[in-house]
Amino acid sequence: MKFVDEVSINVYAGKGGNGCLSFRREKYIERGGPDGGDGGDGGSVIVVADEGVNTLVDYRFTRNYRAQNGESGRSRNCTGKSAEDLVLRVPVGTTIIDEDLGEVLGDLSAPGQQLVVAQGGFHGLGNTRYKSSTNRAPRQTSPGSEGEFRSLKFELKVLADVGLLGLPNAGKSTLIRAVSSARPKVADYPFTTLVPNLGVVSVQAHRSFVMADIPGLIEGASDGAGLGIRFLKHLTRNRILLHLVDMAPYDGVEPAESALSIVRELERFSPTLAQRERWLVLTKSDLVDAETLEQRRSAVLDALDWQGPVYTISAISAEGTAALCGDLMTRLEECREREAADPELLAAERELQSRMQEEARQRIEALRAAYRARAADDEDIDDDDDFDVEVEYRV
Numbered sequence: 001m002k003f004v005d006e007v008s009i010n011v012y013a014g015k016g017g018n019g020c021l022s023f024r025r026e027k028y029i030e031r032g033g034p035d036g037g038d039g040g041d042g043g044s045v046i047v048v049a050d051e052g053v054n055t056l057v058d059y060r061f062t063r064n065y066r067a068q069n070g071e072s073g074r075s076r077n078c079t080g081k082s083a084e085d086l087v088l089r090v091p092v093g094t095t096i097i098d099e100d101l102g103e104v105l106g107d108l109s110a111p112g113q114q115l116v117v118a119q120g121g122f123h124g125l126g127n128t129r130y131k132s133s134t135n136r137a138p139r140q141t142s143p144g145s146e147g148e149f150r151s152l153k154f155e156l157k158v159l160a161d162v163g164l165l166g167l168p169n170a171g172k173s174t175l176i177r178a179v180s181s182a183r184p185k186v187a188d189y190p191f192t193t194l195v196p197n198l199g200v201v202s203v204q205a206h207r208s209f210v211m212a213d214i215p216g217l218i219e220g221a222s223d224g225a226g227l228g229i230r231f232l233k234h235l236t237r238n239r240i241l242l243h244l245v246d247m248a249p250y251d252g253v254e255p256a257e258s259a260l261s262i263v264r265e266l267e268r269f270s271p272t273l274a275q276r277e278r279w280l281v282l283t284k285s286d287l288v289d290a291e292t293l294e295q296r297r298s299a300v301l302d303a304l305d306w307q308g309p310v311y312t313i314s315a316i317s318a319e320g321t322a323a324l325c326g327d328l329m330t331r332l333e334e335c336r337e338r339e340a341a342d343p344e345l346l347a348a349e350r351e352l353q354s355r356m357q358e359e360a361r362q363r364i365e366a367l368r369a370a371y372r373a374r375a376a377d378d379e380d381i382d383d384d385d386d387f388d389v390e391v392e393y394r395v
Contacts, residue, residue, distance in 0.1 A: 005055070005056060005155070005156040005157075005196075005231075005234075006056070006156065007056045007060050007153070007154050008063070008099060008152070008154075009062075009063050009064070009065060009152055010064045010065070010149070010150070010151050011045040011064075011067075011086075011117055011118045011152060012045070012064070012065065012066040012118065012147060012149050013042055013043065013045050013067050013118035013119055013121065013147025013148045013149070014041075014044075014068045014069040014083045014120045014121060015042045015070065015120075015144055015145070015146050016039055016042045016069075016070045016122045016143075016144025016146075017038075017039025017040040017042075017070035017071045017072040017073060017080035017081075017082075017124060018072045018141065018142075018143045018144050019036060019037070019038055019039055019072075019073050019123070019124035019125040019126040019127065019129070019141035019144075020036035020037050020038075020072060020075060020127070021126070021127050021141045022034065022035050022037075022075035022076075023035065023036075023127075031136075033136065034126075034128045034130070034138055035075055035076050035077050036074075036077075036126030036127040036141060037073035037074050037076070037078045037128065038073045038079050038080065038123050038125050038126050039071065039072050039079075039080040039123040039124040039126075039144045040070030040073075040079065040080035040082035040083065041070050041082040041083065041121070041122055041123050042068070042069050042070045042082075042083050042121035042122075042144065042145075043067030043068045043069075043083035043084050043085045043086055043147075044067060044085045044116050044120040044147075045065060045067050045085070045088065045116070045117050045120075045150075046086070046087050046088070046114055046115065046116050046117070047088045047089075047090055047094075047096055047106075047108065047114065047115050047117050047154075048088070048108075048113070048114040049092045049094065049109075049111055049112065049113045049114070050092070050111070051111045052089075053089050053091045054091055055156070056091065056094070056156055059090075065086060065088060066086070067085065067086035067118070067120060068084060068086075069083055070083050070120070070123055073123075073124070073126040077128055079123075080123065082123070083120065085120070090108065091156050092108065092109065092110065092111055092113075092159060093108070093156055093158055093159040094108050094155065094156050095108075095154070095155040095156075095357065096108070096117060096152055096153075097153040097154075098150055099151040099152065099153050100151050104354075105117060117152060118147060118148040118149065118150050119147065119148045120148075121145040121147040122144065124141060124142040124143045125141060125142045127139060127140060155357075157234050158196050158212050158234045158237070159237055160210040160211060160212035160238050161209040161238065161240065161332050162201075162209060162210070162211045162212070162239070162241075163214065163234070163235040163241050164176065164211065164212065164213045164214065164241075164242050165235065165243050165244065165262060165278075166216060166217070166244035166246075166262060167217060167261070167262065168215075168216030168217075169246060169249075170216060170244040170245065170246045170283060171283035171284055172244055173186045173197065173213055174283075174315040175213075175244065175283070175313070175321070176197060176211055176213045177315075178316065178318055178321055179199070179201045179211065179315075179321050179325050180199025180202075180211060181199065181200065195215070195231070196213065196215075196231055196234050197212070197213045198210055198211070199213070201328075201329075203326055203329040204329075207329055207333075209328065209332050212234060212235070214231040214232070214235065215231050217232070217265050217266075232266075232270070232273070233360040233361070235276075236273060236356035236357045237353060238276075239277070240276075240278070240279060240328060241277065241279070242279050243259070243262060243263075243278050243280050243281065244281045244283050245259045245280065245281070245283065246258065246283055247282050247283060247284050247285055247287070247288055247293055247296055247297070247312075248284045248288050254296075254299065255299065255300050256296070256299040256300045256302070256303035256304075257303075259280075259304055260303050260304065263304065268363075269359075269360065269363050270359040271359065272352065272355050272356045273359070273360070276356070278308060279309045279310075279328075280301075280306055280308060280310045280311070281313060281324065282297055282310070282311065282312045282313070283313055283315060284314060284315075285312045285314045285319065285320070286314040286316070286319065287314075293312070297310075311323070
């Protein structure tokens, strides 16, 4: 299937049914009085987070969604049937944005969580409702109100505790294969990973976390080069970022320069995301001798002026991965305990995620605007923002 993480759609709630104007007419009953019933309510549009859905691809090809209208009232005080709500199922981790207002309506981050995005119209009143002691034969009714209309954008951000960040071929996919049951494609050429991959890392019984592997970044990614910039927004939900640096690069570029290039792109994409807790992981240690490894390690630490945790691993031989995952699990549990004990810390974390997501959204929109401007000036550029690729998405 296609992995689609962003779509725009239009939703139309149903109109409420009109009230009925009717009078009772039966044999031997004079002046039976009003008996017009009320209309039914229009259907609302509700978005529900569903664990069984992994992608927004269904919404890429169908853009308009309409709930049914409520039925009109009938004589004999019969109320019109209310319309059923229209339920749109999306992956867990979807953010709903009103495109006209530029406002975030909700963030569905838990299974079963739901949000009414368009309220159905309310029913109209039949003339029975207007009967009184002074108005015995009312001819007033009211129409049902119109349902709401919204232009929405769905943004999917994968839910993971740990995110992998690095250049193409830094060893991200190899690491997630080594520590989880995820099986992303691994090859000896750049841009093997085309979409985010998720893996559940089990450290011990009942102790596990989710790791996310996103496509690699390249120099100039913050200006739209490569694939990685499209998926950096998925890291805004991650509690810890692992910055992977290849100690045996295939292209001969110094690891220190590679590490710096990732930091520069991250800062340009989202300054807040660049300040996120980040651990340094030096990969492919088995491909260089001990002396070269130590020289390159020192160069990377000096170039980054690094003060945080540092791990040297060889994912393919599982060297150092157990210690890395164990420390990650301990750190994540500490964060969860602190946030559970202090609601202010939890609120601050959510506010930080919102700020990162807003910065990411603004950067991506700016890149798209620049791309469309170039397409308008150059007929050879295809002004088509559909960059989806055929993949099988697994967790």
